[in-house]
Amino acid sequence: MALLHRAEIRPTKLELLAAWLPGRPWFHGPAGADVVRVAGFRFDDPAGAVGIETILVRVGDGPVHQVPLTYRGAPLEGADGWLVGTTHHSALGPRWVYDACGDPVYAAALAAAILDGAGQAEEFFEVDGRREYRTPSMTITSSGGEVGGAAVGAPRRVLDGDPTIIVTDTVELAVVRRPGAGEARAGGTLSGTWPGQATPLPLAYAAPR
Template identity: 40%
Template sequence: MAHIYSHTTLKPTKRELLSAWLPTRPWYQRSATAPELTPGRGFRLDDPAGEVGIEFHVIAEGTVVYLVPVTYRGAPLAGAPEHALVGTMEHGELGKRWMYDAGYDPVAVAQLLAAIEGRAEVQEQSVSDTAAKGFTRAYEGEGALETGEFSTSDSADGTGIRLPGGPVLRLARTLPAALPADALGRLVGPLVLPDGSATDTVFATLHA
């Protein structure tokens, strides 16, 4: 299980790194000023090996709410494209950390598939070893999902991750998101906004 260092320091902060990186993404809705980000309540997934942090941020900018899943690593992710690196930070307990777009990180993709299949439990974002409430999942395909080599592409509509054998894992990038009719799998949970209001949303879906 991941240990959450709730009282440590980060330089630069996650919000500072995301404020600079978000405007570079094709699914970001352009504004005339620098992003002013307000965090909502996200969630985490655990890396079974305990090496990679996996965090799903819910971030509001004005009336737009983004899903921004990231990973934290103790060394650069081999083979990752340059734009997948959100930035680097100094962690008060762990030292230098590399922060990546989770859609390009094989550990995050594998654990998200495991959550959709019911093999991994969604965790609270800011509390160690605590299951997040209100999440549901489903997988209606045949056989276990393969988590070998994959290809990721971003567009104005979001992020698609093509898996071995052809299925596509889609990450919702603007929330709330509805469930597509052709989804073979899904991860659904509460979208809790900065003002405390909540509604259910689809975070990720799987398609043939």
């Protein structure tokens, strides 16, 4: 379960992405155009310490890009190269926002979603002591895999391309940056649908090492 706050965030996530995306090797879009949110989903962090959100965005008339993010209350050691930026959350205070592909908590959550069918987190807003369910803006499904239940371990190597490859001790994960582009890969598959995209498109893959 993801418990959300109706809070002010400065700069916003989309403002952070507008400055960060053009420098990514996998980004395709016009310069200077607004970043628009298309859809998104979240995973649970079992420890409850890290926010894990995947956002689908479009820049101008460019393609849809998949951007997984993690939100932390303190810097992640050794992950400066994956920092998208810092922001201030009116309820939680300073937050460090990372490209989740460089965050071990995301790697474990993604592997669990693909190989164990963990699925996406249910989202709730807390309002006046009550929890209000937020209808998801997209749906994800998993085809499963061959190493369900195996410990993923910390990422040993991350190759920042399209797809972005996350190599751990037991699993190789591939995160598709532009859904619908590129060729299918072997292994378990995480697919998604969202408004305007009724046919499931692969979002990520997981294969044993």
